[in-house]
Amino acid sequence: MRGMTLIVKTVVxxxxxxxxxxxxxxxxxxHLTPGGGFPGGVxxxxxxxxxxxxxxxxxxxxxxxxxxxxxxDNFGALGFLVIALLGLTGGYFFFNFINKGxxxxxxxAGTMPLSNxxxxxKVLACLYAVFVALAIFGRAVHRxxxxxxxxxxxx
Amino acid sequence: MTLxxxxxxxMIIGSIIAxxxxxxxxxxxxxxxxxxALSIGFLLLGAPDLAITxxxxxxxALILLIRGTISLDNTAIEKHRDxxxxxxxxxxxxxxxxxxxxxxxxxPKLGDPLMKVSQGYLQTGLQKTGAANIVMSIxxxxxxxxxxxEATVLxxxxxxxxxxLRRRGRKRKEEKDRARVGIPGDL
Numbered sequence: 001m002r003g004m005t006l007i008v009k010t011v012v013x014x015x016x017x018x019x020x021x022x023x024x025x026x027x028x029x030x031h032l033t034p035g036g037g038f039p040g041g042v043x044x045x046x047x048x049x050x051x052x053x054x055x056x057x058x059x060x061x062x063x064x065x066x067x068x069x070x071x072x073d074n075f076g077a078l079g080f081l082v083i084a085l086l087g088l089t090g091g092y093f094f095f096n097f098i099n100k101g102x103x104x105x106x107x108x109a110g111t112m113p114l115s116n117x118x119x120x121x122k123v124l125a126c127l128y129a130v131f132v133a134l135a136i137f138g139r140a141v142h143r144x145x146x147x148x149x150x151x152x153x154x155x
Numbered sequence: 156m157t158l159x160x161x162x163x164x165x166m167i168i169g170s171i172i173a174x175x176x177x178x179x180x181x182x183x184x185x186x187x188x189x190x191x192a193l194s195i196g197f198l199l200l201g202a203p204d205l206a207i208t209x210x211x212x213x214x215x216a217l218i219l220l221i222r223g224t225i226s227l228d229n230t231a232i233e234k235h236r237d238x239x240x241x242x243x244x245x246x247x248x249x250x251x252x253x254x255x256x257x258x259x260x261x262x263p264k265l266g267d268p269l270m271k272v273s274q275g276y277l278q279t280g281l282q283k284t285g286a287a288n289i290v291m292s293i294x295x296x297x298x299x300x301x302x303x304x305e306a307t308v309l310x311x312x313x314x315x316x317x318x319x320l321r322r323r324g325r326k327r328k329e330e331k332d333r334a335r336v337g338i339p340g341d342l
Contacts, residue, residue: 026207030288030291031286031287031288031291031292031295032286032287032288033287033288034203034204034206034207034288034290035204035207035288036204036288036290036291036294038208039204039207039208039211039212042208042211042212042215043211045215046211046214046215046218049215049218053218066317070313070317073310073313074310077306077307077310080302080303080306081303084299084303093299093300094296094299094300094303096284096296100284100285101285102285103281103285103286103287104287108285108286108287109284109285109286109287109291109292110284110285110296111295112284112286112291112292112295112296115295115299115302116291116295119302119306122306122309122310123309126309126310126313127215129313129316129317130219130313130316131215131218131219133316133317133320134219134222134316134320
């Protein structure tokens with residue numbers, strides 16, 4: 001996987017930033033418009049997958065490695081759980097403890113934007129990690145089994 | 156409604172093509188067509204949240220499946236049928252259709268649900284949670300526990316994928332490993 005042609009690389013370099021921006025918009029405005037943490041996270045993950053398909057795995061993994069993807073995954077899941085647990089300060093699990101504010105504003109609905117951000121981070125890291133695991137690790141394993149490279153060696 | 160029926164027939168035909176196609180790549184592409192038709196169906200039923208999620212997940216799944224099928228060596232699968240499997244499939248399909256017809260007699264009409272619990276959510280959701288998107292107020296506030304369970308399922312499956320497919324810590328089997336787990340010799 002050494003990357004695609006120059007045309008694809010140029011287009012991806014311009015477009016990927018906008019895809020990430022759109023995903024962040026979907027995540028942040030989840031409590032106002034259709035969308036939310038899950039679709040927004042998938043859109044951001046799609047931008048990273050696009051970069052990996054166009055530029056090859058070395059450059060993409062240098063920007064966003066599998067180790068940091070799994071770290072972000074853990075961070076998002078724990079963040080959502082912590083938001084749920086902080087509700088115990090107000091009475092019960094998943095209590096909306098932040099002031100609800102005025103409806104139809106960006107900062108409103110209490111803990112909901114925070115939960116959306118946590119879920120978005122979790123989903124983007126985890127889908128990217130699935131792609132890395134299936135597209136990269138799998139090939140290395142096949143080559144280990146065929147005997148092209150010794151076990152334990154880095155690809 | 157006619158458009159909806161046309162979409163449903165298109166999805167059924169796409170699913171049958173996906174099952175019957177001998178080429179794995181064309182099967183994957185027809186699965187993708189079914190997914191996109193499903194997202195349009197969600198839009199027609201008035202569920203833009205689900206439509207966005209469906210279309211985005213479908214794109215990612217299509218990329219993953221195409222990468223998975225291209226890297227495989229054998230793209231054509233052998234076709235084998237035995238009479239018993241076909242007959243039992245037909246029998247159970249008939250039973251399923253009969254029971255489905257009986258069960259659907261008592262169901263409320265499509266797009267016209269009973270609205271016992273959801274009526275309360277729709278009426279008091281904005282005051283109670285302050286979220287303009289009523290779907291998010293249900294998913295993240297009224298039914299936050301379910302979302303936590305869903306996030307846990309996703310997290311656990313990714314953990315499993317990483318453990319099974321990792322490359323660090325993977326090495327060839329050696330003789331002393333075989334002796335340690337008690338399987339000597341070449342298996």
